[in-house]
Amino acid sequence: MQGTVATFDPDTHAGTLLLDDGTELPFPPESFGRSGLRLLRLGQRVDVRTSADGTVTRIGLPGIE
Helix, strand or coil, rough: CCCEEECCCECCCCCCEEEEECCEECCCCCCCHHHCCCCCCCCCCCEEEEEECCEEEECCCCCCC
């Protein structure tokens, strides 16, 4: 699934994503840590992986594993 970065705190590495259906989804610092990225920009498009309970487990750039 994909979404857009709605908020991102560069100090804590936590934030929220706005999914294509309009749902806001928070992500924990651990999911950002798994991305290999150093920073996210507001409005940036990202791929989102979630666990069975809907928790974000990984954030990545579209087209890049």
